[in-house]
Amino acid sequence: MVKTKGNAKKFGMHPRNVLRQPPDYTKLAIKYKDFRKECELELNGKVSVNFRNENTLRELTKMLLKEYFDLNVDFAPGSLVPTLALRLNYILWLEDLMEPLKLKEIKGIDIGCGSSCIYSLLGAKKNGWHMLALESKLQNIEYARENVKKSQLEDLIEVYAQPEKTSIFKSYFEKDQQELQYHFCLCNPPFFDSNLSNPFGGNTRNPERRPAPNNARTGSQEELTCVGGEVRFVQRIIDESLENKLRVRIFTTMLGVKANLPRILDYLKERQVANVTTTEFHQGHTTRWAVAWSFHAELLSQERSCS
Amino acid sequence: MDNCNFTMDLENNNNTQLTGKEPEKFAEKRKSVITSDDKAGETKRLKVADPVVKATQRPPTQSPKKRLQLNGKPKHNKDLNFTYGNYKHYYGKRILDKDFHDIRLDVLGTKPELFRGKQLLDIGCNSGHLSIQIARTFEAKSLVGLDIDRGLVKDAQNTINHLKRQVDNKQGFPHNMKFVQGNYVLDDDVLLEIERPQFDIILCLSVTKWIHLNFCDSGLKQAFRRMYLQLRPGGKLILEPQSFDGYKRRKKLSEQIRENYNAIKFRPEQFTEYLLSSEVGFAKMEPMGTPEHCEAGFKRPIQVFTKT
Numbered sequence: 001m002v003k004t005k006g007n008a009k010k011f012g013m014h015p016r017n018v019l020r021q022p023p024d025y026t027k028l029a030i031k032y033k034d035f036r037k038e039c040e041l042e043l044n045g046k047v048s049v050n051f052r053n054e055n056t057l058r059e060l061t062k063m064l065l066k067e068y069f070d071l072n073v074d075f076a077p078g079s080l081v082p083t084l085a086l087r088l089n090y091i092l093w094l095e096d097l098m099e100p101l102k103l104k105e106i107k108g109i110d111i112g113c114g115s116s117c118i119y120s121l122l123g124a125k126k127n128g129w130h131m132l133a134l135e136s137k138l139q140n141i142e143y144a145r146e147n148v149k150k151s152q153l154e155d156l157i158e159v160y161a162q163p164e165k166t167s168i169f170k171s172y173f174e175k176d177q178q179e180l181q182y183h184f185c186l187c188n189p190p191f192f193d194s195n196l197s198n199p200f201g202g203n204t205r206n207p208e209r210r211p212a213p214n215n216a217r218t219g220s221q222e223e224l225t226c227v228g229g230e231v232r233f234v235q236r237i238i239d240e241s242l243e244n245k246l247r248v249r250i251f252t253t254m255l256g257v258k259a260n261l262p263r264i265l266d267y268l269k270e271r272q273v274a275n276v277t278t279t280e281f282h283q284g285h286t287t288r289w290a291v292a293w294s295f296h297a298e299l300l301s302q303e304r305s306c307s
Numbered sequence: 308m309d310n311c312n313f314t315m316d317l318e319n320n321n322n323t324q325l326t327g328k329e330p331e332k333f334a335e336k337r338k339s340v341i342t343s344d345d346k347a348g349e350t351k352r353l354k355v356a357d358p359v360v361k362a363t364q365r366p367p368t369q370s371p372k373k374r375l376q377l378n379g380k381p382k383h384n385k386d387l388n389f390t391y392g393n394y395k396h397y398y399g400k401r402i403l404d405k406d407f408h409d410i411r412l413d414v415l416g417t418k419p420e421l422f423r424g425k426q427l428l429d430i431g432c433n434s435g436h437l438s439i440q441i442a443r444t445f446e447a448k449s450l451v452g453l454d455i456d457r458g459l460v461k462d463a464q465n466t467i468n469h470l471k472r473q474v475d476n477k478q479g480f481p482h483n484m485k486f487v488q489g490n491y492v493l494d495d496d497v498l499l500e501i502e503r504p505q506f507d508i509i510l511c512l513s514v515t516k517w518i519h520l521n522f523c524d525s526g527l528k529q530a531f532r533r534m535y536l537q538l539r540p541g542g543k544l545i546l547e548p549q550s551f552d553g554y555k556r557r558k559k560l561s562e563q564i565r566e567n568y569n570a571i572k573f574r575p576e577q578f579t580e581y582l583l584s585s586e587v588g589f590a591k592m593e594p595m596g597t598p599e600h601c602e603a604g605f606k607r608p609i610q611v612f613t614k615t
Contacts, residue, residue, distance in 0.1 A: 027494075030497055030498060041498055044490070045492070045494060047501075
């Protein structure tokens with residue numbers, strides 16, 4: 001659906017998203033030298049940002065994290081550069097899910113934190129959440145730990161090196177003798193299926209109504225693809241959640257492809273998981289979907305359904 | 308028969324003959340004098356300082372005769388709020404003959420090869436009148452005109468749109484012209500770091516006074532640096548700076564302008580030296596000429612600065 005002014009509430013960013021108002025890039029270019037180098041100066045003195053350039057995206061996200069959250073983050077070369085608007089939308093949705101629980105101390109699991117460790121950093125810095133960041137790729141682990149250190153959040157964030165990629169919670173939960181309870185988990189799964197001949201080929205039926213995203217694609221093969229793509233990955237999270245029903249209060253994950261949402265909902269239904277809710281994240285031309293499920297008594301609020 | 312004591316002067320038809328010694332009863336017919344003052348100039352003494360204005364306040368429209376200053380000084384001063392020199396009927400003051408030929412074209416025309424096939428920028432283009440003539444007469448490859456006044460830029464764009472409808476061709480003039488609203492002076496000097504060469508010729512005609520009065524020494528120096536950075540190697544800046552004595556009568560435009568005027572230390576006499584210094588970096592300056600047949604106020608020398 002075309003995003004018009006009237007639809008901004010339904011199709012815009014989360015109401016509390018600080019990026020709901022586009023930043024003044026000219027002011028920011030004056031303030032931040034590294035970001036400035038990536039910008040273009042127009043005749044009228046305003047600065048413009050080319051989102052289709054990978055380096056520009058990297059400096060942009062670094063700058064926004066510094067400006068809005070005072071976080072100092074570096075990305076491993078070639079690794080996925082997260083877009084802040086989307087990450088914020090996810091964190092804000094989690095805040096909404098946590099709010100009715102009225103908890104004093106919140107603990108969360110970041111499944112596949114990447115080199116930026118951005119979800120954990122945002123959760124810890126913005127909300128004081130205790131985060132367990134799981135990551136299997138060595139280079140990403142090193143960068144993530146460095147980013148946590150630079151942002152002085154070592155007492156809130158633990159980066160755990162996953163020994164193998166096939167399991168999600170298993171190795172950590174097995175070693176954790178205390179059997180700590182977590183309140184949520186979050187995940188940005190690898191969207192694409194490495195088994196397909198053209199993993200990145202989209203199948204939109206309507207390219208005019210669904211224009212390509214404004215930004216360049218970033219990230220390594222490992223971060224973007226896995227066997228069976230996001231469906232298989234999320235199914236594994238669901239399987240493991242069934243084995244650890246009460247260790248995590250609310251399980252959540254993002255999905256990149258709209259068609260995969262009903263597949264996941266069916267998978268949950270087949271396993272008699274009834275307490276389920278979904279949401280959408282809107283930023284620019286891009287929409288993402290998210291699912292949350294829980295084995296606890298409190299029903300998850302059905303805030304909005306996907307059309 | 309009555310005896311009469313008057314005589315009839317029948318030869319002169321009984322008219323009283325003037326001796327030539329009678330006192331003057333009629334005033335001499337007043338001659339109409341057009342002074343050579345820069346009429347673009349007279350500012351009424353303001354009783355209250357004007358607040359700094361961002362947008363131009365439009366004066367009521369005048370009849371063409373008044374616009375062309377054929378009757379002498381204008382009745383009402385319309386220049387009160389043109390703090391950027393963004394006069395609505397600027398080119399009316401500059402036009403000298405019915406052909407609407409800006410006299411500066413004669414000077415620029417001594418070196419047509421500077422413009423032919425080149426990409427031009429005109430800073431402070433006003434309603435685009437001169438820009439359009441330059442682009443057309445000298446067959447420029449393209450011309451971008453920049454002005455701080457949105458209304459004037461709109462006028463310029465309307466003129467181009469009108470011309471576009473009149474011609475058959477889809478390329479070349481006037482399709483190679485664009486007008487942009489904006490301030491040439493940047494919010495901060497650091498933005499110069501990301502400025503890039505993009506023009507062969509930059510025209511800065513009768514604009515320096517306005518940049519100077521509104522944005523001070525620092526603003527004008529930054530503008531000079533920006534011009535250099537925007538030129539390609541071998542590119543040229545064509546500069547027509549106003550002399551300092553023309554600044555004084557403008558200081559009443561606003562409190563801010565008065566403050567700025569009083570703070571000026573960088574004088575027009577120092578412009579050439581500055582432009583050739585390492586702070587800007589032009590390699591040489593050559594005088595191009597001074598318009599001849601125009602009001603003294605507009606007799607400003609035009610200079611060419613070359614970037615190696």
